[in-house]
Amino acid sequence: MPAQPSRSPRGARNVHDLSGRAPTAQRMIFGETLRQRRLAQGLTAEDVVRQIGHSASKISRMENGRHDFKEADLRRLLDVYGVHEEAERETLLDLARAANERGWWDAWSDVSTKTLQTLVSLEDMAQRIRSYEIAQLPGLVQTPEYTRALIRANSAGKGEQEIERIVELRAMRQQRLMRSTGKKLLCVLDEVTLVRPYGSREGMRRQLEHLISLADDPDIGFNLVELTRPNLPVQIGTTTIFDFADGQLPDIVYIERSGGGLYLQEEHEVDDHVKGFDRLLIASLGQRATVRRIQDHIKKLR
Incomplete structure (x- = not known):
């Protein structure tokens, strides 16, 4: 089996909405495997270009998961990276084929940007x-x-059919989270x-009651940034941090802009x-206090 990629320092490798397919976690993981193979041979992208003729930008796109992995290209790369044992080569090629497969979320590509598709794959x-x-x-x-009320309030141009498609995708993301063994949120x-x-008072009450029910799940944690507490470090803005098992990928941060x-x-x-998230976490109410505060807000909606 190929060695798992290490958490070695990396350059700026931000993921944007680019032309072509969205970079997914699966392709990022295989791209990281290729990068580690290259580094293990002491090669730069330019060194690889000199040996096989690809552009340095193509090597970079492959390593960032922004490019499909073509078998002919991979076989030439594996030659350069010293992977000659046939069983190992086939294992890597099988991983590449799996990374090229379209994810379940592709069924909702009509209502999702490439940024969202990447987000879903990381989740x-x-x-x-x-x-x-x-x-x-x-x-x-x-x-x-x-979700419906939120979309209607913020995206006036969306029709009801499109809204329902977005609701379906969000529900599927939630279902997959709940079915995943050991995944933490x-x-x-x-x-x-x-x-x-958002929506009616009754609907908002049901939303807060849903949070209370989720708090019983040992894999889901809630902390609360108090509305009236001064000097809270909230300037990190909307932030999501993804951690991966066994060094498959270094941590990835998504920030909303x-x-x-x-x-x-x-x-x-x-x-x-x-570090910014951790400072905010420390300054927030813990799980039990958060649940009590949510219950207080539920009472106001009755």
Whole structure:
């Protein structure tokens, strides 16, 4: 079996909405495997170009998961990387074929951007997801009723059929999370998202009751950023951190920005956001206090 990629330092390898297929976690993992094979031989991308003629940008796109893996290209790369044992070569080629396969989320490509498709693939592969959102409850803990109201309030141009497709995709993401053994979700909730209702009072009450029910799951954690507590370090903004098992990938951070999100993989950028999230976590209410506060808000909606 090929060695798992190490957490060696990496350059800026941000993931944007590019032409072609979205970079998925599966392709990122195999691309990281290729990168580690190259580094193990002491080769730069330019060294590889001189030997097989590909452009350095193509090597980079393959290693970043932004390019499909063609078998002919891979066989030439494996020759350069010193992978000559046939069984090992076939194992790597099988991994590449699996990485090239379209994910379950492709069925919703009509209502999802490439940024969202990457997000969903990372949710699927991550061992732990840490999330903080400032304007709404995290998608993985929303009720369909809340989701519909949220979309209608913020995307006036969407028709009911499109809205239902988005609700379906979000529900599928939630189902896969709940069915995953050992996957952890830690949500730092901003209290403003409990106070700002979407939909009817009854619908918002049901949403908060749903949070209470999720808090019983040992794999789901909630902390709360209090609305009136001063000097809270909330300037990290909407942030999601993905951790992966067995060093499959280094940690990846998704930050929400106006006009689209941005995925960060550069080590020092990831570290800055992880430290910011940890500061906010420490300054927030713990699980039990958070549940009590949610219950207080439920009472106000009765």
